[in-house]
Amino acid sequence: MNDLQRIMEVILQTKEVAIFSHYHPDGDTLGSQIALALGLEQKGINTKMINKDPFPSTFKFLADWQRIKPLEQFFELPDTLIFLDCATLERSGYADSSLYRGKLTINIDHHISNDNFANLNWVDSTAAATSELIYDLLGLLQVKIDSEIATALYTGISTDTGSFLYENTTPTTHRVAADLINRGADVNALRKNYYESVSTGKLQLLKFALNNLCFTCNNQVVWIIIDEKTFQEAEATDADAEGLINYLKNIAGIEVAMVFRIYPDQRTKVSFRSKNWFDVNKIASLFGGGGHPRAAGCLLNSNLGESVSKVIKVVEESFLTKT
């Protein structure tokens, strides 16, 4: 859907908007949120910035981050609500649609899975990041992209592309990045606070992982099991666990990587990645999960030993019939 024209008209006629980013916030949802808020304020529009979760310390170099608060801390919502980088309304953390009765909702996103949940929707999955779309929108609104806005947008684009490395990176991504650096984007702050700031929790999980790698299928399949005790001892957060599977996938010769995370109630979250050809979405689907051919996940209710061996067996069988 592309209601961009109508979205611009609405924005230019309003006095105040609330901008939502998604829970478990990342650089793109926060960068696009802050950039849009600062940009609209240049046009004399008041903005409220809403996020359900605490602001991540790695992004505290961004301007005005202290203004982002949970919905409960605002007295009332304005009539125009903009959701950024949320593929569904639920992703905002405020899924109760009665909250939005009588309001105009706007959905700006780059996820192909976006369900066009709002009154007006601008979803463009060719964009590497929602921040790329906000860059376009601010240009169309004739907002001056100053260094604070540039830093926020650059953060969104850089983090959502794994620093211009993932497949979503296009010539446009690089051209926008060039312009943002020209306009004063603080790439050093991003590098030091985000890329060069590995938390102790992440470090401890990585150490555990490297000491406990399991291999099968001629060392082309690798996995680790993280139980709650390990997780607690590492003093790790969910965010710390997030990038871990990439270290496994990036080992030379590996085609499939898996992380089994055992929760205290014995449910087991399985994350899958593959490098070149193995369809992990198919495996995850067999266990009630899903995703993409190269990245998928599922949640198992059975207890540890059972879950792991079941999944490994299915992966092995599928792997060996393909090779």
Add this chain to the structure above:
Amino acid sequence: MNDLQRIMEVILQTKEVAIFSHYHPDGDTLGSQIALALGLEQKGINTKMINKDPFPSTFKFLADWQRIKPLEQFFELPDTLIFLDCATLERSGYADSSLYRGKLTINIDHHISNDNFANLNWVDSTAAATSELIYDLLGLLQVKIDSEIATALYTGISTDTGSFLYENTTPTTHRVAADLINRGADVNALRKNYYESVSTGKLQLLKFALNNLCFTCNNQVVWIIIDEKTFQEAEATDADAEGLINYLKNIAGIEVAMVFRIYPDQRTKVSFRSKNWFDVNKIASLFGGGGHPRAAGCLLNSNLGESVSKVIKVVEESFLTKT
């Protein structure tokens, strides 16, 4: 020095050139070498590609890499020799100037430390990579940048900027990258073969490092000691050891990272990195080494215990007087 105009004239008048890249080759020296060779061949100029060391397996997705060979495997050298990404003649691995008697030497590089060793020199330290300069040169020579040349140049630029993350990344870097993707640069091949291909040796060294981190100065200084036994057990190469120090520097809260590598003869190579303010060049200089404020190194002749404790003591003293 900027003899670019003269370099173009010479190249356009010659029938054959030899192109040298530096020993311990990286993505930039090899990418610029292959791109220049393929480009000049479009102009009807024969090229020989010379490198002292074996070709690294992570870059074997580049076109024509098999043509790169040590000097000894060529019967004779043509009259025009081009050195790429070599700050000194020694860096080519062939420092004996008698080799070049009666030849015209050309030096194209982006290192600020370049000593303009050749007859004609084009040294531009504002370029993020030598590949950025070769991109300009091929444009001026009206070479068609096809997908093979684009992949080689993109590899040079991406690897020398840590995937567009280091301080040397400029708007020009991103604009060139955009154009190279447009022209068919195979970013996926680079990602899979280089960034997502961590060797077993590197993995074992990282595991050893995480299990043996030493901290001082309130956890702001970190180091590890790698002796020859560890190195052998990891089945590691020098290339495997290279990026290791960045993992240490990237730990949250770390200002100074050091890797002590003990060679079989007990000489100790010390690598230093700092994140924000600590001048590691000053420390390295005290021990006969050098570098930059954020990255430096030195080689110690004394035996293990002595070397490490001496360096740590000096770092601690310097650190504590500054904080």
